[in-house]
Amino acid sequence: MAESGAxxxxxxxxxxYQRQQRTNDPDQTRADILEAAEDQFARRGYAGTTIDSIAxxxxxxxxxIYYYFNSKAKLYVxxxxxxxxRIRVAxxxxxxxxxxxxxxxxxxxxxxxxxxxxxxxxxxLIVSENLNEAKYLTASSLVGELHRPILQxxxxxxRLGYQKELFHQVVTPMxxxxxxxxxxxxxxxxxxxxxxxxxxxxxxxxxxxxxKQQILLTIxxxxxxxxxxxxxxxx
Numbered sequence: 131m132a133e134s135g136a137x138x139x140x141x142x143x144x145x146x147y148q149r150q151q152r153t154n155d156p157d158q159t160r161a162d163i164l165e166a167a168e169d170q171f172a173r174r175g176y177a178g179t180t181i182d183s184i185a186x187x188x189x190x191x192x193x194x195i196y197y198y199f200n201s202k203a204k205l206y207v208x209x210x211x212x213x214x215x216r217i218r219v220a221x222x223x224x225x226x227x228x229x230x231x232x233x234x235x236x237x238x239x240x241x242x243x244x245x246x247x248x249x250x251x252x253x254x255l256i257v258s259e260n261l262n263e264a265k266y267l268t269a270s271s272l273v274g275e276l277h278r279p280i281l282q283x284x285x286x287x288x289r290l291g292y293q294k295e296l297f298h299q300v301v302t303p304m305x306x307x308x309x310x311x312x313x314x315x316x317x318x319x320x321x322x323x324x325x326x327x328x329x330x331x332x333x334x335x336x337x338x339x340x341x342k343q344q345i346l347l348t349i350x351x352x353x354x355x356x357x358x359x360x361x362x363x364x365x
Contacts, residue, residue, distance in 0.1 A: 159190065159194065159198065160198050162188050162190065163184070163188050163190055163194075163195055163198060163199070163205070164208060164209055164212050165188070166184050166187035166188035166190075167179075167184045167188075167205055167206070167208075167209050168209045168212070168213060168251060168255060169187060169251060170183050170184050170187060171206060171209055171255055171258060172251045172252075172254035172255040172258065173254070175258045175261065175262075176206055176258065176259075176262060176266065179202075179206075180202075181195055181196070181202055181205075184205075203266060203269075206266050207266050207267070207269050207270050209255070210255070210259060210266065210267055210270060210273065211270050211272045211273055211276075213252050213255055213256075214273050214276050214277075215272075215276055216249075216252070217245055217249075217252065218276045218277065218279070218280065220241070220245060221238075221241060221242075221245075221280055222279065224237050224238055224241045225237050226238060226283045226284070226286070226287050227286075230296075230360070231287045231288070231290045231291035231294070231296060231297070232291070232296060232350065232355060232357075232360045233360075234287045234290075235287065235306075235346065235349055235350065236346055236362070236364075238284075238310065239310060239314075239342055239345050239346045239349070240342060240364065242310050242311065242314045243314045243317070243338065243341070243342050243345065244338075245314075246314045246315055246317065246318045247314075247317065247318060247338065250318055253315060253318040253319050254319075256315070257319055280307060281303045281304060281307060282303075284303035284306050284307060285303040288301065288303060288306070288353075291353065291355075295356070296355055296356050297353040297354065297355055297356075298353070298354040298355070298356070299352065299353050299354035301352055301353055305352075306349060306352075309348065309349060309352065310345065310349060313345045313348065314345065317332060317341060321333070339363070339364040339365075342364045343362055343363050343364055346362055346364075347362055350362070
C-alpha cells in the first residue's frame with residue numbers, strides 16, 4: 131500500500147510539473163490556445179464563439195488569452211492564418227517536380243484530397259469565414275503570401291507539360307488550384323447532405339480512390355492532356 135501510494139504521489143507530481151512546463155512555455159501556450167480556438171470557431175462560427183468557451187476548452191484563463199491575442203477578432207485572424215499555414219506547409223513537401231508533369235498533378239490531387247478528408251475542422255473553419263464574407267480574413271497580410279508558392283509551383287508544372295507537348299490547352303495556375311481545391315473541399319463540406327440525399331458512399335477507401343481519379347481526370351481533361359503511358363488510377 132505504501133509503495134502504491136508513493137507511485138501515485140510521484141505520478142501526480144510529474145503531471146503537475148508537466149502542466150507547469152506547458153504553462154511556462156509561451157510557444158506551447160499560444161499553440162494550445164490556437165488549437166482550442168480553432169475547434170470552437172469551426173463548431174460555432176465567429177459569432178457563436180466566446181472567449182469563455184475557448185478558455186474552458188484550453189484550460190487557460192481569459193486574461194492569458196487576451197495577453198497573447200488582445201481580442202477575439204485578432205485571435206480569430208490568427209486561427210485562420212494558422213489553419214492556412216498548416217496546409218501550405220504540408221503542401222510544400224509534395225513532389226511537383228516529377229519528370230512527368232502528369233504525375234506531379236497526380237501527387238497534388240492525392241495530397242489535397244487526403245488533407246481535406248483528414249482535417250474536417252479546417253473545412254468547417256473556412257466555410258464559417260465564407261459565411262462572414264471573408265470579413266476577418268482581409269485583416270491578414272499573411273494569408274495571401276502563403277498562397278503564392280503553390281501557384282508558382284503549379285505554373286512550373288504546367289510549363290513543363292506544354293514543353294513536353296503533354297498539355298494542349300492553356301490553363302492558368304489559379305484555375306487549376308481553384309478546381310482542385312473546390313472538388314476536394316466539396317467532398318468534406320457537403321458530405322453529410324450529399325450522402326443523405328443520394329445514399330452515396332463518400333468515406334470508404336474505394337470511394338476515396340475513385341473520387342481522386344475523377345478529380346485528376348477532370349484537371350487533365352481541362353488541359354487536353356495526352357494520356358498515353360500514364361496511369362491515372364490511385365492504388
